[in-house]
Amino acid sequence: MYKAAGALMIIAAFSFVGYSFCRALGRRCSSLEEFRKLFSLLRSEISLKLTPLEKAFAAIGSQYGNSCFILCADKLPELGAQEALINALKSTASEYMLRGEDIELLSAAAVGLGKCDLKNQLKHLDYAVSLIDNSIVRAKKEREEKSRLFMNGAVLSGVMLTLMLL
Amino acid sequence: MMIVSADVQQMRSTPVELLPLKIRRYFYALDTDDFREIRLRAGGAVCVCSGSGKRYISKYGKLTESVKGAVTVSPNDIEEAVDILTLSSLYSAQDEIKNGFITARGGHRVGLCGRMTSGGDFVTDITGLNYRFAREVIGAADMAAEAVFNNGNIKSTLIVSSPGCGKTTFLRDLIRQISDKGVNVSVVDERGEIGAVHNGMPAFDLGANTDIFDMCGKTEGMKLMIRSMSPQVVAVDEIGDEEDISAIRAAARSGVSVFATIHASDWRKDIGKELTACFKCVISLSDRHGPGTVEELVYV
Numbered sequence: 369m370y371k372a373a374g375a376l377m378i379i380a381a382f383s384f385v386g387y388s389f390c391r392a393l394g395r396r397c398s399s400l401e402e403f404r405k406l407f408s409l410l411r412s413e414i415s416l417k418l419t420p421l422e423k424a425f426a427a428i429g430s431q432y433g434n435s436c437f438i439l440c441a442d443k444l445p446e447l448g449a450q451e452a453l454i455n456a457l458k459s460t461a462s463e464y465m466l467r468g469e470d471i472e473l474l475s476a477a478a479v480g481l482g483k484c485d486l487k488n489q490l491k492h493l494d495y496a497v498s499l500i501d502n503s504i505v506r507a508k509k510e511r512e513e514k515s516r517l518f519m520n521g522a523v524l525s526g527v528m529l530t531l532m533l534l
Numbered sequence: 535m536m537i538v539s540a541d542v543q544q545m546r547s548t549p550v551e552l553l554p555l556k557i558r559r560y561f562y563a564l565d566t567d568d569f570r571e572i573r574l575r576a577g578g579a580v581c582v583c584s585g586s587g588k589r590y591i592s593k594y595g596k597l598t599e600s601v602k603g604a605v606t607v608s609p610n611d612i613e614e615a616v617d618i619l620t621l622s623s624l625y626s627a628q629d630e631i632k633n634g635f636i637t638a639r640g641g642h643r644v645g646l647c648g649r650m651t652s653g654g655d656f657v658t659d660i661t662g663l664n665y666r667f668a669r670e671v672i673g674a675a676d677m678a679a680e681a682v683f684n685n686g687n688i689k690s691t692l693i694v695s696s697p698g699c700g701k702t703t704f705l706r707d708l709i710r711q712i713s714d715k716g717v718n719v720s721v722v723d724e725r726g727e728i729g730a731v732h733n734g735m736p737a738f739d740l741g742a743n744t745d746i747f748d749m750c751g752k753t754e755g756m757k758l759m760i761r762s763m764s765p766q767v768v769a770v771d772e773i774g775d776e777e778d779i780s781a782i783r784a785a786a787r788s789g790v791s792v793f794a795t796i797h798a799s800d801w802r803k804d805i806g807k808e809l810t811a812c813f814k815c816v817i818s819l820s821d822r823h824g825p826g827t828v829e830e831l832v833y834v
Contacts, residue, residue: 420623449622482617485656486625 371534378533379526386522392465393511393518399464400507404500406434407477411493414486421449421482436460453478473503549642549665554614560595560605570698570825572665576612579604585824612660619644629749630725631657637749641668641730641737668727670738674700674826675708678817681831683712688767688791689814689833690782694801700825701795702727702771704817706738708793709769713741719793720765721746722755728771753781760788769793773809782812810834 406428413424422444429437440449440456447455454475461471477496484492549572550561557580571583579601580591589597590604598604619636620627627636632655636644648660682691691708693701706728713719721744723729729746730737736746745763747755752770759768768785770778773794782792792812798804801816810816811834818830 414623414625418623418626420621420626422621422623444622448617452622482620482622483624485628489625 375530375534378530379523382522382526382529383519384522386519389518389522390511390515393507393515395465396467396470397504397507397511399466400470400500400504402432402434402464403436403474404497404504406432406437407493407497407500411490411497414493415490418486425453435463449482450478450480453481470503473499548640549638549644549667552615552618552638552642552644552665554611554618556611556614557591557605557607560591560593563595564591564597566667569667571667574607574612574615574663574665576607576609576661578662579606609661612663615663616646616660628656635725637726637730638665639730639732639737641727642666643668643725643727668730668738669703671700671703671707671826672710672739673707674704675711677828678704678831679708679711682708682793682815683715683717688712688717690786690791690812691793691815691817692801692805692810692813693793693795693817693819694798694805695795695819696799697797698825699819699821699827701797701819704819704826705769705771705793705795706740709744709767710739710741712767712793713744717743717767718763718765719744719767719769720759720763721769722750722752722759723748724750724752724755724771728769753777756781756785756792760785760790765790767791767793771795772797779809779812782809786812 409428410424413419413428419427422441425437425444426441428434429441436456439459440452443452443455446452457466457471457474457478466474474496476499477493480492481489548566550558550566553561553572553574557574560580568584568586569582570585573581573583575581582589582591582597589599590601592598592603593605616624616636619638624631630636631646634645634647634657636646638644643666645664645666646657646660647662648657650657678691682689693704693708695701709719709721709728719741721728721740723731723746726749728738729740729748731746731748740746745759745765747759750758752773756768756770759765768790770792771794773779773782773796782794785792794813796805796809801810801818813834816830816832816834817828818832819825820827820829822829
C-alpha cells in the first residue's frame with residue numbers, strides 16, 4: 369500500500385516537473401506574442417499621436433496589464449528610455465518566462481528608443497517587431513518539438529525511478 | 535486664497551528644473567527670480583542672462599563675471615538636457631526641433647542649434663541650448679487693456695519690441711484682461727509659449743473666455759479658429775510672413791480683431807505700412823525699466 373502510494377507520488381512529482389517545463393515553453397511563446405502586440409501598439413501611439421514614451425508605455429502597460437511596460441514608464445524619467453526598458457525587461461523576465469536570448473532580442477527594440485526622429489523611430493520599431501516575429505516562430509517550433517518530449521520523458525523517468533526503487 | 539494643484543505647480547516649473555542634473559545642482563542656492571535666460575554651449579561655460587547682465591556660474595554655485603573657473607558644459611550634458619526636454623522622446627518634438635526650439639513644460643522656450651540634416655527636416659548633434667524663462671506677469675498690460683478695449687470696441691493691436699522685451703508676457707496679460715471682460719478670444723499658440731498647455735491644461739491664466747489652439751501654424755490656425763470658434767479676437771505671437779499678413783487681413787474682413795506681436799526695434803522704420811494698416815493700435819515695448827516697459831501706444 370505504502371509502496372503504491374510512494375510510486376504514485378514519484379510519478380506525479382516527475383510529471384509535474386515535465387508539465388512545468390511544458391508550461392514555461394508555452395508561456396514564453398505567449399509572452400513573445402504579447403510583447404509583439406505591445407510594440408506594435410507603441411508604434412501606433414508614436415506614429416499617430418507622437419505620444420512621449422513615458423505616457424505611451426504607461427498607457428499601453430496599464431491597458432494590457434503588462435508589468436514590464438508599467439515598470440519602464442515608472443523608471444523612464446530617471447533612467448531614460450533605453451535603460452528603463454532594458455531594466456524593466458530584466459526585472460520581469462522570470463514573470464514572462466523569457467530567456468537571455470529573448471531579453472537580448474527585446475532589448476534591441478530599446479536601443480535608440482526616443483533618440484531619433486519619427487521616421488527612423490518607426491523603422492526601428494518595425495525592425496524590432498520583425499525580430500520578435502522570427503523569435504515567435506522559433507519559440508513555437510521549440511514548443512512543438514520539446515513539450516511532448518518533456519512531458520513523456522518526465523513521466524517515464526518517474527516510472528523508471530519507481531521501478532528501480534521497487 | 536488661491537489653491538494651485540500639484541499639476542499646475544509642475545507646469546509652472548522654472549527652466550532650472552529642466553537642466554541636466556550635473557548643472558542643475560549649481561543653481562540650487564541661487565535666486566532665479568531675475569533670470570531671463572540660461573545658455574548652455576558644448577565646451578563653453580554655463581551662462582546666465584538676468585536683469586543685471588550676463589554672468590557665469592562658478593563651481594561654488596555663485597554667479598561670477600569671469601568665465602575663468604566657471605562650470606563648463608559637456609556634449610553629454612547637452613544630450614541629457616535634450617532628453618529631459620523631450621521626455622526621452624525626440625520624435626515627439628521633431629517639428630519644433632526642425633524650427634530651432636523646444637517648448638518645455640511651463641511654456642519655457644528652449645532655443646537650440648546644431649547640425650541640420652541634409653533634408654533640412656531635423657537638427658542633430660545639438661551643440662547649444664538657450665533656456666528662455668516664460669513668466670506670467672499679472673497686470674503687465676493694465677495700461678494698454680483700457681486703450682485696446684473701449685466701450686465694447688476692440689482694437690486690433692500690434693505689440694512691437696526687440697527680442698527679450700516681454701512681448702509674449704504682455705500679450706498673455708492683454709488676452710487675460712480682455713477675455714475676463716467677456717470677450718471670446720482664440721489663441722493660436724504656434725510655439726506653445728502663450729498658454730504653455732501641458733496635458734491639455736494651460737499653465738498660464740488666459741482668462742475665462744479663451745480658447746487655445748496649441749502648436750498649430752498661425753495662418754492655418756487663424757482660419758480654423760475663425761471658422762469653428764467664432765472668436766471676437768484672435769491672438770498670435772511673432773508674426774512676420776506674407777502669409778501671416780494675409781491671414782490677419784482675412785480675419786479683419788471677417789470682423790475679428792487681432793492681437794499680434796512682432797520683432798522690431800523701431801516699428802515705423804522696420805515694419806511695412808502694409809502690415810501696420812491691418813492694426814488700429816501699435817504698442818511699442820522696451821526693457822528700459824525692465825521687460826514690458828511701454829514706450830509708445832499709438833492709434834494707427
